[in-house]
Amino acid sequence: MSRGGGLRAAGEAVRLWFAPARLREEGTTPDYRFSLANERTFLAWLRTGLALIGGGFAVDQFLPRLHGTLRVSFTVVLLVGGGLCALRAVNHWVRCERAMRRGEDLPISRFPSALALAVGLFAAAVVVLVLLGRTN
DSSP, X not given: OOHHHHHHXXXXXXXXXXXXXXXXXXXXXXOHHHHXXXXXXXXXXXXXXXXXXXXXXXXXXXXXXXXXXXXXXXXXXXXXXXXXXXXXXXXXXXXXHHHHHHTOOOOOOSHXXXXXXXXXXXXXXXXXXXXXXXXX
16 A cells, blocks of 8 residues: 555544545445444543543652653643543544445454553552652
């Protein structure tokens, strides 16, 4: 696929974020239970994004003894992660809805694994800081 073709496809996917009714123009209507399950998954990703954003605010507000640069780094990583989860949620929703309408396999993604790894590493870092007494 050419670079221009990839950019056009990405642009079309983003346009569908704001005009999901256009999905009805593709393929056939899937069983409504699958569409509702796709929507619940979307909402779960949004909740994950909100939790990360809340964690970012918590680090900033409730860990004042944490070194300034480290605190800001943790805060920014959590806030950006929350934003990425929200963007990923709508992108995944559109991709799954489109695949179901076309009768294709559902899209796969490395994002859940990357997110789980990042959260695990973040948790380990916070545990170390707690054990060192740097979070009071």
